[in-house]
Amino acid sequence: MWLDALTLQLGYNATLVALGAMFLGVAAGVTGTFLFLRKRALVSDAISHATLPGVGIAFMLMVALGGDGRSLLGLLLGSAVSAGFGLLCIGWLTRFTRLAEDAAIGAVLSVFFGFGIVLLTIIQTMTAGRQAGLEGFLLGSTAGMLWNDAMIIVVGGVLTLAVVMALRRPMTLVAFDPEYAAASGLNVARIDLAIMGLAMAVTVVGLKIVGLILIVAMLIIPPVTARFWSDRTDRVVWLSGALGGVSAFVGAALSAAAPSLPTGPIIVLVSFAFFALSLLFAPSRGVLAAFLRHRRFQRRVHMRQGLLALAQGQPIYEGFTLRLLRRAGLVEKDGVVTDQGKARAAKALRDEKRWELVRADQALEGAAALYDGLRALETVLTSDQIEEIDRRIGGPKGVGA
Amino acid sequence: MSGAEFVPLSLTPLLIGVFAAIACALPGNFLLLRRQALIGDAISHVVLPGIVVAFLLTGAVSAWPMMLGAAGASLIAVGMIEAIRRLGKIEPGAAMGVTFTAMFAAGVLLLEQTDTSSVHLDVEHALYGNLESLIWLDAIGWESLTDPVALAGLPEELPRIFLTLLGVAAFIWLFWRPLKISTFDPSFAQAVGVSTGVIGLALVVVAAVAAVAAFDAVGSIIVIAMFICPPAAARLMTNRLEVQIAWSVVFAALSAVLGYVLAGYGPIWVGSNHAVSAAGMIATISGLILAVAAMFAPCRTRSGAPVG
Amino acid sequence: MSIALATDHGSPTELGLDQSPLAVRGMTVSYGQKPAVFSVDMTVAEGAMTAIIGPNGAGKSTLLKAALGVISPLAGRATVYGKALKGQRHRIAYVPQRASVDWDFPTRVIDVVQMGLYRELGLLKRVRAKHVAKAMACLDRVGMTDFADRQIGQLSGGQQQRVFLARALAQGADLYLLDEPFAGVDAATEKAIISVLKSLKDEGKTVVAVHHDLATVAEYFDRVFLINTRKVAEGPVATTFTAEHLNAAYGGRLAMAQIDQLDLAAG
Numbered sequence: 001m002w003l004d005a006l007t008l009q010l011g012y013n014a015t016l017v018a019l020g021a022m023f024l025g026v027a028a029g030v031t032g033t034f035l036f037l038r039k040r041a042l043v044s045d046a047i048s049h050a051t052l053p054g055v056g057i058a059f060m061l062m063v064a065l066g067g068d069g070r071s072l073l074g075l076l077l078g079s080a081v082s083a084g085f086g087l088l089c090i091g092w093l094t095r096f097t098r099l100a101e102d103a104a105i106g107a108v109l110s111v112f113f114g115f116g117i118v119l120l121t122i123i124q125t126m127t128a129g130r131q132a133g134l135e136g137f138l139l140g141s142t143a144g145m146l147w148n149d150a151m152i153i154v155v156g157g158v159l160t161l162a163v164v165m166a167l168r169r170p171m172t173l174v175a176f177d178p179e180y181a182a183a184s185g186l187n188v189a190r191i192d193l194a195i196m197g198l199a200m201a202v203t204v205v206g207l208k209i210v211g212l213i214l215i216v217a218m219l220i221i222p223p224v225t226a227r228f229w230s231d232r233t234d235r236v237v238w239l240s241g242a243l244g245g246v247s248a249f250v251g252a253a254l255s256a257a258a259p260s261l262p263t264g265p266i267i268v269l270v271s272f273a274f275f276a277l278s279l280l281f282a283p284s285r286g287v288l289a290a291f292l293r294h295r296r297f298q299r300r301v302h303m304r305q306g307l308l309a310l311a312q313g314q315p316i317y318e319g320f321t322l323r324l325l326r327r328a329g330l331v332e333k334d335g336v337v338t339d340q341g342k343a344r345a346a347k348a349l350r351d352e353k354r355w356e357l358v359r360a361d362q363a364l365e366g367a368a369a370l371y372d373g374l375r376a377l378e379t380v381l382t383s384d385q386i387e388e389i390d391r392r393i394g395g396p397k398g399v400g401a
Numbered sequence: 402m403s404g405a406e407f408v409p410l411s412l413t414p415l416l417i418g419v420f421a422a423i424a425c426a427l428p429g430n431f432l433l434l435r436r437q438a439l440i441g442d443a444i445s446h447v448v449l450p451g452i453v454v455a456f457l458l459t460g461a462v463s464a465w466p467m468m469l470g471a472a473g474a475s476l477i478a479v480g481m482i483e484a485i486r487r488l489g490k491i492e493p494g495a496a497m498g499v500t501f502t503a504m505f506a507a508g509v510l511l512l513e514q515t516d517t518s519s520v521h522l523d524v525e526h527a528l529y530g531n532l533e534s535l536i537w538l539d540a541i542g543w544e545s546l547t548d549p550v551a552l553a554g555l556p557e558e559l560p561r562i563f564l565t566l567l568g569v570a571a572f573i574w575l576f577w578r579p580l581k582i583s584t585f586d587p588s589f590a591q592a593v594g595v596s597t598g599v600i601g602l603a604l605v606v607v608a609a610v611a612a613v614a615a616f617d618a619v620g621s622i623i624v625i626a627m628f629i630c631p632p633a634a635a636r637l638m639t640n641r642l643e644v645q646i647a648w649s650v651v652f653a654a655l656s657a658v659l660g661y662v663l664a665g666y667g668p669i670w671v672g673s674n675h676a677v678s679a680a681g682m683i684a685t686i687s688g689l690i691l692a693v694a695a696m697f698a699p700c701r702t703r704s705g706a707p708v709g
Numbered sequence: 710m711s712i713a714l715a716t717d718h719g720s721p722t723e724l725g726l727d728q729s730p731l732a733v734r735g736m737t738v739s740y741g742q743k744p745a746v747f748s749v750d751m752t753v754a755e756g757a758m759t760a761i762i763g764p765n766g767a768g769k770s771t772l773l774k775a776a777l778g779v780i781s782p783l784a785g786r787a788t789v790y791g792k793a794l795k796g797q798r799h800r801i802a803y804v805p806q807r808a809s810v811d812w813d814f815p816t817r818v819i820d821v822v823q824m825g826l827y828r829e830l831g832l833l834k835r836v837r838a839k840h841v842a843k844a845m846a847c848l849d850r851v852g853m854t855d856f857a858d859r860q861i862g863q864l865s866g867g868q869q870q871r872v873f874l875a876r877a878l879a880q881g882a883d884l885y886l887l888d889e890p891f892a893g894v895d896a897a898t899e900k901a902i903i904s905v906l907k908s909l910k911d912e913g914k915t916v917v918a919v920h921h922d923l924a925t926v927a928e929y930f931d932r933v934f935l936i937n938t939r940k941v942a943e944g945p946v947a948t949t950f951t952a953e954h955l956n957a958a959y960g961g962r963l964a965m966a967q968i969d970q971l972d973l974a975a976g
Contacts, residue, residue, distance in 0.1 A: 041495040042439055097695045098703045098813060102494070103633045106438045107691055110626035114684025117529055117622060118664070118677045125675035135525065139509060213446070214509075217502035224485075224495050262513050268506035275499060279489050287488045293742065301737050301783055305748045309735070317734055318784055352939075359937065360957040368960050373737070373747030373938060434814060575832060582824050586810045591779045592803035593827050593880070594795075640860035642815045703813060703862065 014256035016150035017209065021252035021267070022245045023157030024206050025218060029244025030164045031198040032219035033226065033237045037175035038195065042105055043090065044219040047196075048203045048212045049109035050086025051079035052116025055137050055207075059123055072149045072208060075137075076156075080204045086112050087196055140211030140264035149208065156205035160198065167194055168237065176233045209252065210264035217268040218244060225275040228282035247271035299324060300374050304348060306330075310337055311349035351377055354389045404543040411665065413537040413555065417562050418623075418657035418683060421615035424566040425627035426653035427573050428608040430646055433632040434584050439497055440479070440605060441628030444612045445621035446501040447471075447478040449527045450508030451613075457515060464557065468613050475609030478504055479602070530620025532661070532679040535559070558618040565614035572607045573646075576600065581642060619680050626684035627653055634691040637698035656687035728791055730755050730800075730884040730915040731776060736785030738768070738775045744783070745771040749940045753884075753917055758910050760920040760930040764959050767937040769919040770806065770888050777803055777886065789884065799828050802882035804873045806889050812862050818872050819857040822847055825879030847878040850908075852901055867898030874902055885909060887918040891925075903929055923971055926950055 035041050058078025059069040067074075086108045093104035120134060173181040174191045182188045199219060206215045226240035251267030280287050306321040307330075316322055325331040330341030337345070354377045359368040367380045377386060425441070432438050448471040455470025456462060478500050485496040539545065539554030546552070573580065583590035583597040590597050612624045635648035660683030665676050695701055733751040737744055746768035753759055761769045774780045776787040778794055789797035802825070822844040823836065830836065848854050851871040856864065864872065870890060877885055885906070891899050906916050906929075920926060926933060926946065933950050935941035941958040942949050952973055
């Protein structure tokens with residue numbers, strides 16, 4: 001059954017929803033990357049919670065105008081308006097009061113959400129309109145979705161994705177280096193606004209599928225996951241889009257095949273699984289790699305410090321350093337330095353002396369910047385340059401260098 | 402309104418609301434100043450998986466295991482956020498976002514997969530709470546306050562949230578100096594021997610305990626709103642931490658009382674006979690208080706603070 | 710031999726390591742994969758004023774923080790008056806960089822100075838008149854009594870630095886560690902701070918400051934500690950603050966013309 005789902009052997013609507021979710025996932029992953037790189041990931045949390053009053057008010061308005069209040073387009077429009085108002089409130093609080101952005105985000109999300117709940121409880125008591133299903137906006141529900149609604153999601157997903165693609169260059173520039181972007185004539189404020197607008201569009205379109213509490217995950221988790229795999233902005237953008245698309249598609253398809261699995265949580269958990277794998281196993285930024293690297297680095301530091309201390313006849317205070325030296329056969333159990341130890345120590349000291357000259361030499365500034373106490377000079381300078389250094393070390397002792 | 406009506410129907414929800422609001426606002430002050438306001442947001446989301454797991458393990462909806470489960474989930478969440486932030490070098494906001502959405506999603510999924518039809522455990526309840534239902538049926542009027550038999554019938558949430566409030570207040574009072582020093586100047590704090598890491602973790606744990614106890618009674622919306630709105634409004638009223646704490650307590654209590662009353666009686670005044678969500682209304686009122694403070698409070702801007 | 714190695718300036722025993730207010734041995738601190746401080750030994754001389762100097766990013770502040778246990782080192786250790794740091798914190802006063810705190814924090818000048826009394830007051834001891842008087846006396850020493858009730862956000866950079874110094878004075882310590890006390894302060898503040906530091910020295914206290922301005926080293930300090938990830942040299946200004954050592958510490962970053970203008974010891 002799951003295989004059927006993944007290969008789209010679903011009903012017509014479910015297929016549409018899965019495809020719509022995928023487009024939306026790509027758009028969310030890409031948009032979210034810009035939010036993440038601008039260090040404003042949680043603004044999306046405020047945006048999504050701030051949609052709720054809009055849903056409620058739109059429903060009430062549509063009922064007041066004689067409808068049954070079920071037009072998805074109308075509800076989404078309302079949610080967009082109130083999310084936009086929430087964003088304005090955050091901007092206003094951070095600009096005109098001393099409150100920091102995190103406080104503004106928290107205040108807006110909780111108050112708007114609380115007010116939205118008040119409206120929902122009013123709606124529950126209304127006799128007109130068909131309010132059943134409004135709770136679906138909290139956690140998302142695609143079960144029993146109408147063809148019209150599915151189309152809205154597909155079209156919304158495609159449109160959002162198209163705008164993201166069209167604006168990706170300037171957004172990348174701004175996310176990477178806002179000052180340079182401003183200097184090269186881009187209107188940073190306007191592009192930031194576009195990023196926010198897109199985040200809002202993703203939220204609104206995704207509201208029905210994922211629900212407002214979890215939609216923020218689609219904007220946050222894929223970019224964070226992608227960041228583990230690359231340091232280049234453009235690659236992070238694409239990777240995040242791909243991760244978002246795959247997670248959303250798999251999630252929506254699985255949930256369509258097994259109706260007891262709610263769409264939103266499944267999408268989020270699929271996406272989190274990618275994240276957890278990346279956090280642990282990504283090649284350079286992953287936890288495992290970082291841990292091994294740190295261990296190696298710590299050993300190199302202790303080894304080098306131990307060798308320098310040996311060469312200069314200084315005492316070694318650290319037990320770990322001594323253990324390392326012993327294990328490498330550089331020091332005997334009784335503390336006597338072996339011949340190999342003496343040789344390595346002498347080499348370390350010579351390297352250190354060479355470095356000291358290099359770092360005092362204005363002409364070798366480029367090489368000097370690479371000094372980290374560990375790097376062998378041979379990896380930085382040519383053998384000719386090192387010879388020259390050695391001549392200068394020997395200089396004062398020798399005859400008229 | 403007579404005592405015969407007020408005491409059984411409104412006194413206990415009001416008190417529970419006020420205690421819950423204050424218990425969250427107190428640690429909220431420090432979270433706000435430490436730029437960790439959204440930790441409250443994260444905690445309130447992960448409470449759901451905590452109580453669901455507790456329910457699955459014990460098979461019953463009983464308060465203590467659920468509070469333990471929720472507290473455990475908060476600790477796991479805080480640990481995960483720290484791990485992602487440090488090990489993955491991810492900015493705190495994004496680390497929080499990843500953690501609480503994933504945990505909340507897991508909670509919803511577990512809940513949907515479990516047969517909870519026989520018990521009162523669902524997502525809506527987790528969000529809204531049921532403040533309105535925490536009534537004191539054994540009371541017949543003010544005189545019940547001195548009647549041991551009636552007092553025995555108090556909703557159990559009341560003593561629980563009251564004890565929590567006492568605990569939170571005691572923590573803040575006892576560790577006032579290290580909290581203040583480590584919030585203002587962490588490196589100085591460490592240099593004088595304050596364990597800033599322990600203090601920071603203790604603050605989050607206390608916040609989590611407050612959140613869990615409040616959540617149990619009033620749902621998670623109030624929890625987030627009370628962590629942030631009263632302290633934020635209070636910060637705009639004064640430039641002294643002691644005074645800020647006092648204002649935050651006043652604002653929290655005011656939000657709870659006004660919110661509860663408006664939710665219960667507001668609709669009646671406009672001619673409807675259905676009450677609206679008290680939790681939502683309390684959050685709304687706290688937002689209105691913050692809005693007013695942001696427009697008129699004496700110390701609302703960085704530069705506009707009064708001299709002296 | 711032209712290269713100054715750590716051992717050239719006296720062995721630990723000569724300098725009385727056991728009694729030194731602050732002795733650092735084999736200290737390595739790294740942020741990520743690049744050590745900011747590598748295998749540094751430092752022996753602070755008692756009753757003297759020592760400047761820690763070196764180029765930007767040379768690990769000056771890092772060394773101070775690691776010695777104080779504010780950040781944890783990869784290797785190495787520090788002793789305070791010959792003992793482990795833990796039991797000796799009451800003998801140290803620390804002035805962090807001014808920029809390291811949020812000056813919008815809701816508190817008054819006098820409250821900040823009273824933070825210096827933390828070890829004396831502990832968790833719960835009541836602030837009595839004598840504590841307030843002590844804090845006021847410390848404010849008086851830095852010329853800030855009129856500002857006691859001000860909100861700290863309203864102070865100028867120089868005033869903030871003086872408040873930090875007053876807080877350190879309130880600690881009543883024997884060893885004063887200051888991280889860039891003169892960064893971004895006005896001339897009057899600089900004068901006030903240095904006169905307080907000199908009076909501390911006259912009382913027999915030990916002062917160590919991360920310092921930026923090479924032009925004032927000889928005027929303000931007795932001893933210098935030059936660092937650029939590695940220790941370059943340490944010793945009295947008269948013999949250690951030389952063009953050769955400066956060149957070794959700053960490399961190409963300090964033009965010879967600048968060095969020529971300094972009031973250097975004949976190296």
